[in-house]
Amino acid sequence: MFSGKLKLYKTGVNGRLQIVRLASAGDLLGYRSLISDEPYSATAEVIDEAMVCFIDKTTFFDVLRRNPQLALEMMKKLCRELREAEDHVMDVAQKSTRERMAALLLTLKEAYGSPILGGGFSLGIELSREEMAEMIGTTQETVIRLLSELRSQGVVEIVGRSITILKEKNLQSLIS
Amino acid sequence: MASFDLIQQLCQCELFSGLSKEEVLGLSAHCRIRHLRRNEVLFHATDPANFVYVVLFGSVKIFRSNKDGKERIMHFLMQGELFGAAVALKGGVYPVTASGLEHTSLIEIAAPVFKSMFMKHPVVGQTLASQMAERVRESQNDRIAIFDTVEKRIAVFLIDLLGQSCKRFGPTTRIPIPLTRQDIADRVGTTVETVIRTLSNWSKENLIIAENKQLDIPHIQDFCRRIGVDQVS
Numbered sequence: 001m002f003s004g005k006l007k008l009y010k011t012g013v014n015g016r017l018q019i020v021r022l023a024s025a026g027d028l029l030g031y032r033s034l035i036s037d038e039p040y041s042a043t044a045e046v047i048d049e050a051m052v053c054f055i056d057k058t059t060f061f062d063v064l065r066r067n068p069q070l071a072l073e074m075m076k077k078l079c080r081e082l083r084e085a086e087d088h089v090m091d092v093a094q095k096s097t098r099e100r101m102a103a104l105l106l107t108l109k110e111a112y113g114s115p116i117l118g119g120g121f122s123l124g125i126e127l128s129r130e131e132m133a134e135m136i137g138t139t140q141e142t143v144i145r146l147l148s149e150l151r152s153q154g155v156v157e158i159v160g161r162s163i164t165i166l167k168e169k170n171l172q173s174l175i176s
Numbered sequence: 177m178a179s180f181d182l183i184q185q186l187c188q189c190e191l192f193s194g195l196s197k198e199e200v201l202g203l204s205a206h207c208r209i210r211h212l213r214r215n216e217v218l219f220h221a222t223d224p225a226n227f228v229y230v231v232l233f234g235s236v237k238i239f240r241s242n243k244d245g246k247e248r249i250m251h252f253l254m255q256g257e258l259f260g261a262a263v264a265l266k267g268g269v270y271p272v273t274a275s276g277l278e279h280t281s282l283i284e285i286a287a288p289v290f291k292s293m294f295m296k297h298p299v300v301g302q303t304l305a306s307q308m309a310e311r312v313r314e315s316q317n318d319r320i321a322i323f324d325t326v327e328k329r330i331a332v333f334l335i336d337l338l339g340q341s342c343k344r345f346g347p348t349t350r351i352p353i354p355l356t357r358q359d360i361a362d363r364v365g366t367t368v369e370t371v372i373r374t375l376s377n378w379s380k381e382n383l384i385i386a387e388n389k390q391l392d393i394p395h396i397q398d399f400c401r402r403i404g405v406d407q408v409s
């Protein structure tokens with residue numbers, strides 16, 4: 001990806017959507033399905049006007065074969081993705097929705113946050129409540145309620161889809 | 177096991193199919209064969225990732241434990257599958273625990289030796305990448321499955337396992353690894369009682385044949401139709 005943001009989601013047997021990851025500039029998409037020689041297992045949809053570069057399958061494998069260091073980097077990437085997916089399975093089984101919400105806000109801050117004057121971080125990604133629900137495995141109504149609670153506690157500031165984290169420590173204490 | 181056997185086993189591994197006889201001989205000096213009993217732990221989560229393993233015979237379960245010590249099985253690995261490799265390549269500790277699901281034999285390879293093979297032989301990287309990609313897909317599907325009914329979760333797990341087995345060993349109706357009801361419960365995140373009840377119902381409907389730890393799905397399409405799921409690739 002050159003610029004913009006995409007979401008990758010899967011649909012469960014009950015038709016429920018689950019966002020498996022977000023992607024932005026520098027991220028690589030589709031490589032896992034190429035490697036395992038299977039159809040794409042997730043749908044990629046733009047959430048913020050994006051520009052992407054397509055690399056055809058033959059070129060991809062050719063470069064990979066000729067460059068072991070690149071192959072090594074791909075393995076590290078696969079390893080990280082596997083770890084994240086396994087973490088998520090454990091999280092949903094163990095953590096409360098409130099904890100998962102706090103963890104999502106902190107993850108978004110790490111990936112897209114930028115510091116603002118007076119302290120705090122503005123999240124440089126605008127997700128709908130529904131998309132946030134699809135990321136943490138809950139309902140849109142629960143996300144609205146949890147965000148509203150965090151706002152009334154002064155932990156976050158919300159204007160439309162734009163979120164600013166004011167008290168990062170409070171979020172961290174929710175998940176520790 | 178004699179060193180002759182080790183070399184023979186290495187030669188038969190798909191993973192090492194691109195290596196010359198001399199290279200296999202060189203590799204054998206840095207490998208050994210390990211045997212595991214059922215439930216014997218090979219490595220624990222947070223142990224240093226010093227070795228890479230290939231399943232020769234039997235099967236292995238890969239699991240994590242939650243804060244209450246309850247197991248959640250992430251993957252079952254069958255003959256020919258490689259594990260511990262990606263973390264050994266990047267260095268660090270194993271993020272999961274591995275133990276034998278039955279009497280199992282493995283090839284154990286020192287991490288630096290594996291890394292040098294990986295850098296030299298594209299076939300090693302391709303085999304590893306393909307198996308890793310399959311595990312990522314499995315875990316991502318688990319993320320969605322959490323919101324399904326337990327019956328669907330058990331069904332999708334069994335269909336997926338059978339699909340993997342067919343892909344690897346050719347057409348079969350038999351789940352290739354011996355699974356206890358507890359193993360299934362720990363894999364799909366439910367209680368053993370629910371698994372017993374579900375399998376018993378399916379047996380009565382002749383959808384599966386369950387004897388001891390062996391499970392057969394004689395008519396996979398009927399099974400998928402009854403549960404209301406697609407046949408998982």
